[in-house]
Amino acid sequence: DAKTTQPPSMDCAEGRAANLPCNHSTISGNEYVYWYRQIHSQGPQYIIHGLKNNETNEMASLIITEDRKSSTLILPHATLRDTAVYYCIVGKSTGNTPLVFGKGTRLSVIA
Amino acid sequence: GAVVSQHPSWVICKSGTSVKIECRSLDFQATTMFWYRQFPKQSLMLMATSNEGSKATYEQGVEKDKFLINHASLTLSTLTVTSAHPEDSSFYICSPRQGWNYGYTFGSGTRLTVV
Numbered sequence: 001d002a003k004t005t006q007p008p009s010m011d012c013a014e015g016r017a018a019n020l021p022c023n024h025s026t027i028s029g030n031e032y033v034y035w036y037r038q039i040h041s042q043g044p045q046y047i048i049h050g051l052k053n054n055e056t057n058e059m060a061s062l063i064i065t066e067d068r069k070s071s072t073l074i075l076p077h078a079t080l081r082d083t084a085v086y087y088c089i090v091g092k093s094t095g096n097t098p099l100v101f102g103k104g105t106r107l108s109v110i111a
Numbered sequence: 112g113a114v115v116s117q118h119p120s121w122v123i124c125k126s127g128t129s130v131k132i133e134c135r136s137l138d139f140q141a142t143t144m145f146w147y148r149q150f151p152k153q154s155l156m157l158m159a160t161s162n163e164g165s166k167a168t169y170e171q172g173v174e175k176d177k178f179l180i181n182h183a184s185l186t187l188s189t190l191t192v193t194s195a196h197p198e199d200s201s202f203y204i205c206s207p208r209q210g211w212n213y214g215y216t217f218g219s220g221t222r223l224t225v226v
Contacts, residue, residue, distance in 0.1 A: 034215070043117070043204050043217040044155070087154075096162070096208065098145040099215050101155040
């Protein structure tokens with residue numbers, strides 16, 4: 001079973017920041033927080049991941065709370081092409097364990 | 112880096128026939144391959160895990176004789192759906208992994224429709 005809880009859907013106005021929350025209260029000390037997104041009929045696309053520090057890349061920022069029980073993915077300037085299902089996943093970077101997908105958040109960016 | 116090629120992107124087949132899906136890691140060697148399937152409006156569900164040169168490990172409820180996985184090389188893995196039935200219609204996604212210190216990559220998926 002997925003170890004994360006996300007809202008099923010969110011709307012965001014085009015050009016505004018999209019803030020997607022994720023709860024992972026049972027995360028272990030050696031587990032990372034991964035974010036992927038899936039645009040309709042495509043494979044999952046990597047966005048960002050982190051352990052305990054906040055992370056930023058060209059796509060998004062990841063804010064992880066100090067107790068690591070929750071995180072927020074931030075898309076700074078959402079575009080229509082960011083409409084997708086966003087998955088927050090906790091997993092270990094070591095070993096050959098697969099990522100376990102939950103139901104994700106369906107983000108709709110509205111013009 | 113970490114380019115994955117999955118073919119075909121979509122296929123329609125008749126009931127009772129077999130379909131082969133290929134997954135290639137183009138610029139890295141995949142020691143482990145994960146295969147997922149996704150039914151409409153649902154999330155990705157892990158079907159099986161295979162390590163190069165070894166037999167695949169299947170998740171509970173996935174028939175190993177129906178979903179044949181071959182991972183004979185570090186750059187190619189195949190999933191064959193044998194004697195396909197309409198209930199096998201789904202979106203199949205491969206996920207090759209280079210090793211423990213690398214990220215998770217995914218193929219673009221194969222939409223299988225069995226008629």
